[in-house]
Every structure is written in C-alpha cells, then in structure tokens.
Amino acid sequence: MENQQYSLVLRKKQEADTVKKQCKMCGKVTTFTDTTIRRHNANGKNIYQFAIYKCPKNHSWNKKLDIYKSFSEHVDPATLVSTEFKPIEEGEKITLRSEKETFEINISATEGNFRLDRTxxxxxxxxxxxxxxQKIKAGKILLNDCLTKPSQKLSVHDKILITVNE
Incomplete structure (x- = not known):
C-alpha cells in the first residue's frame, strides 16, 4: 500500500468588504472598509483573529473572525507538519489514481472557515x-485519525487521511 503525503494552505480570497455602522469617534453612522489586514491576539489558551476596518476619517474597528487554540510550551508546531509533504498549489487538484493508495493531507495554514467536504x-x-x-460517512476519510462529519471545520495542523479503495 502506497502512501502519498500533501500539505495544503487554505486562504479565502480577500475582497475589500464594507460595513455600515456607528463610528464612536465620528459620532455618526458611516461606512467602514476592510483593509484586508488581519490582527491576532492571544488570551490564555485562545488566539483571536480580527479583521481591521477603517472609516473615511481613518478610525478603526476590529471585527472578530475566528478563535483558535494555542499550543502549549512542550509542542513545537514546526514538527507537526513534515517537510516531505508535497504542497498543493492554489487551484491545483490531486488526482487519485491507484486503488491501493492512501493519501494524507496536512493543513499547514488556514485563513477563514473551511468545511472538510467542500475543501x-x-x-x-x-x-x-x-x-x-459518502466516503466520510463510511470511514474512508478520517480527520485526525477519527471519524467526523462532512461539515467539520478545518484548522491548522489537521490531518486528513483518505483511503481510496472502493
């Protein structure tokens, strides 16, 4: 049985988003524009990701995007993703040819929310x-060596194991 290993970076396409809301500094409702700059704050065991929005007078507002779990001191994140994994480039697709192969995909970075089935x-x-x-429900696709649901959100250092045999 042959095992092929890939690494995947998931990034949402960023477009300048606008939101109408009350600016506390201007004192009126104004349009805030997404600067596409992301900020991360750590608080205990959680890491919070924020999008930075600016009003026309350059006042900022931070929109919370996601919450991640941080690693403890004894875990080196660099050791979690092996360097021998072939990176999957943006827009590239994997071709699963052999019926005797297993494929392992490690998520090396995520920006945004991504479902297992859609990804x-x-x-x-x-x-x-x-x-x-169907393959997820049959146990042919595992997330972190466990059964999961198709709508499961992916995060950094997740491992997807795909057994191809029908």
Whole structure:
C-alpha cells in the first residue's frame, strides 16, 4: 500500500468588504472598509483573529473572525507538519489514481472557515462533494485519525487521511 503525503494552505480570497455602522469617534453612522489586514491576539489558551476596518476619517474597528487554540510550551508546531509533504498549489487538484493508495493531507495554514467536504471537493480531481460525503460517512476519510462529519471545520495542523479503495 502506497502512501502519498500533501500539505495544503487554505486562504479565502480577500475582497475589500464594507460595513455600515456607528463610528464612536465620528459620532455618526458611516461606512467602514476592510483593509484586508488581519490582527491576532492571544488570551490564555485562545488566539483571536480580527479583521481591521477603517472609516473615511481613518478610525478603526476590529471585527472578530475566528478563535483558535494555542499550543502549549512542550509542542513545537514546526514538527507537526513534515517537510516531505508535497504542497498543493492554489487551484491545483490531486488526482487519485491507484486503488491501493492512501493519501494524507496536512493543513499547514488556514485563513477563514473551511468545511472538510467542500475543501476536498475543491482539491480532488473527479470527486463530487456527494461522493466525498459518502466516503466520510463510511470511514474512508478520517480527520485526525477519527471519524467526523462532512461539515467539520478545518484548522491548522489537521490531518486528513483518505483511503481510496472502493
């Protein structure tokens, strides 16, 4: 049985978003524009990700995007993703040819929320989302060596194991 290993970086396409809300400094409702700059704050065991928005007078507002778990002192995050993993470039798809292969995909970075089923459908050639959902429910696709649901959100250092045999 052959095992192929890949690493995947998940990034949402960033577009300048606008939000109308009350600016506390201006004292009126104004349009805030996303600067596409992201800020991270740590608080205990959690890391918070914020998007920085600015009003026309350059006052800022931070929108909370996500919360991540931090690593403890005894874990070196660099050791969690092996360097021999082949990176999957943006827009590239994996072709699963052999029926005797297993594929391992490690998530090396995420920016935004990504579902397991949708991410795999976007990155595996010839597999529909329905087929992927069936394989997840049958235990042929595992997340971190555990059964999971198709809508599970992916995070940094997650390991997806795909057994191809029908």
């Amino acid at each position: 795999l459908a976007d990155h595996i050639e010839g597999w529909s989302r329905t087929k992927i959902v």
